Amino acid sequence: MNGRGGGRGGSNNGGNRNWKDQQKRGGSNNGGNGAAGGPQKRPRNGTGNDGGDNDDDFGEEFLELEDQIAAELAADLPPEEYEQLNASSTETINEDTKLSWRRPSVPPLDVKNESLTLQWLDVDMTVGKRLEKNPAGGRVPGAPSGLVPILRFYGVSPVGNSVAVFVHGFTPYLYASCPASFMGSEASFRKAMNDRLLADRQRGGNRGGGGAAGTESNDLCLGASIETDKRSILGYVADPNQTFYKIYVATPNLVPTVKRVLEDGLEVPGFGRLHGVLTFESNVPFVLRFMIDKDITGAGWLECPKGTYRVRGEREKESHCQIEADIVYESLEGHRPEGQWSKLAPLRILSTDIECQGRKGHFPEAEKDPVIQIANCLTVQGEREPIVQNVLTLRGCLPIVGAQVLTHEKEEDLLLSWRAFVQEADPDILTGYNIANFDLPYLLRRADTLVKRAPKLKVFKELGRLRRTLATMKDTTFQSSAYGKRENVETTVHGRVVFDLLPYMFRNHKLSSYSLNSVSAEFLGQQKEDVHHSIISDLQNGTDEDRRRLAVYCIKDALLPWKLMEKLSVLVNYVEMARVTGVPMAFLLTRGQQIKVFSMLLRKCRQSALLIPNLPKNRQDEGTYEGATVIEPKKAFYQDPIATLDFASLYPSIMQAFNLCYSTLLSREEKQALPPSSYITTPSQESFVKPSVRKGILPLILDELLAARKRAKRDMAAATDPMEKAVQNGRQLALKISANSVYGFTGATVGQLPCIPIASSVTSYGRDLLYQTKAFVEEHYTIEKGCSANAEVVYGDTDSVMVRFGVPTVEEAMPLAERAAEEVTKIFPPPIKLEFEKVYFPYLLMNKKRYAGLLWTRPDKYDKLDTKGLETVRRDNCLLVRRVIDTCLRKILIDRDVPGAIGYCKHVIAELLQNKMDISLLVITKALGKSADESGYAAKQAHVELAMRMKKR
């Protein structure tokens, strides 16, 4: 009997706050809020509240209500009532059905002689009572009293059992500069800091009250040591003599408090007053801190070695996982993702889609409109077909081939059936299309609405792996230059990764439409079942046959996201990205590019005893710097071959070649003290020491990334198993992207560790290399030197030059370009490399960043028509414009019929100008399948567009 062990929930459920919740709500709003506590008012401080918070208060109040409901249900529901509700919530489903959803049963585990291994995907943190006994023997580190942080890793064993590992005893810490005169101040410092933290907690009001009132600790600053073997990564300093405090605190939320205290000022009796002290690594998420220190990567394999862990019995389990274990952090081991540990566990993926019965002309509202169907597609990573496909319906529904149909008369039973399904199927990943912003929040809100009349729904929101813990949601705004401003609902389902495919598509593919329909058409060549949303209500109110039609549609919508994931190797690629960069997989979904580089940097620094400063945000460093160069284009229609020479990974190779790094950067004063032969000066007049003096961390990271990429590409080529091939491809892709984002990290002025001298040096070298390349080619490929014509660089952008060698055929251009690339490579330091990849023939160069041409990689046949920057590749042009321009380009480049293209344009314009507008509209409307409105706009735009173009000719 699985997952039904009565008893009470875990002993420390009462006052606990989930880590993700803490980050969301309390966070670090100016004060050390208590580690644990009941619902708390969200701070409304006027400062720094620039994030578009100017709408009404509804969202805010709603969230507070959310908090209260969550707290009430998670903590205050009497255990007996909870157990009773929990048990009765699945009784509408028969045992055989449940069995068909379930994970494989757990083989016997001999904890003394067998290790416990899992591939983990999700992690969170809680605070709870200190573990009493270390299963491995020895002590349990951490605060002697009060609440301590506990990390919970969730994953899957090699045979497919779900596992939760509770990791105890890891203590948060940070570093801070320690003046030389404070040597020997450890004990005094610790006491002063501890007193200050206690006073702070007092002053902040007894917010940590709640269930934890009696367990509050007086040990907040647990220890301080002085370390002399470390250096700041920022700047090369020949004679460092740097000393640092390493400060341990009881809970992670004290780290920012300590930082603030050190900045504001702290009297250390017997030594003096500290103030304006710079802290180091005080901005590292606690979970990441742990992973880095234990050398654990995201989505990797963990091992609890034999004899070091304890498996919890059914009655003491806090989760629904099949296996739940306790271990002290020192015993836990992370495996490098190599050999057998590069494989993927049989992870379970649940793709879900819901249908709601909205009122005509209204978007469904959870407060009013019922959920009528929930379709599910459950798959196991590595298997070709889903293991379960089902649909849960409200009211009757005819059978569907290949899918279970479970019908319900009451909506609350439908919801509870789904909850039972989720708990039995126990997926590691929840996916779907827009589930994070629509389906999941809708279900949660719907349950909140219905719970008043159907109290048994009190347990519905327990969809995660923690008992008596409800899924939560929160509105977030994520803003970045890369992704724009995006408003999101962040849904937390404890222990499962919510992997919504819509944001994935937004982030990874530039498309003109992101509807599931067009995305499926694009990547799967497959359309949705077409049921217009306006008829959903009618179908629901119709016959069993009507509802069947709706269900088929619903199932398809659950199936397609999974098919997309498979087709695009989404999971494999994300797992590899998590492994390469070392961040938890959820970070890849909810955070930006910076955290990945930051993670790699922290890891490498640890090996080199370097510390990363947490610099004050308000430094008015010159925010902007000069970027790449674009060679003035010689605009023309070239009817002879134009060869393209590209630098391979230009910016990473510059950083490697010139040893550009935080740790090699010389200040003006340091430079005076060094012989000129020991450093270089970049074209932007910054100086960096040579690798012989000190090898930079960033170049080191890049060396390793690119070496690993070579291996991955080799392994990919050698692999026979398609899964293995996909893994290696995902890895080489991840490695390439990671290498390319290092430069961006240094130039990110609002980031963890911006360094404009590095970024501007990189671009200045880039500009130099490009100009040198142009000069070399134009100097060495001349009639004077035996060529048939003088070579001419007609265009170039950032890392490429377009060369006209003056030969008439692609076949003749290729060896010349090949040779030129080799010769240019020789004039630059390794690993900078110029490559020849393609020839354009013919080539239409319209302007900077706007050109088109037939692309050749072999002499016998062109590969495709390649277009850059023109209307055809821009998503802000209507389809008609794109189509007309595309036709023109084809006429010009493929047919080489310029008069024909002009004639065609004239024809289109004439049609639009003369009173045939309505006829054109009709034709266009039909051709595009769009509304007349849109086509009208299209026609207008096309008219203007083409008229302009004709004027230019």
Added chain:
DNA sequence: CATACACCCTAG
């Protein structure tokens, strides 16, 4: 009607 500027989206 010229100019400046915000905005969008792309190149790399």
Added chain:
DNA sequence: TTAGCTAGGGTGTATG
């Protein structure tokens, strides 16, 4: 609290 970078074409709108 959190967010890779700059260069640059083209459109639309405000302003004198």
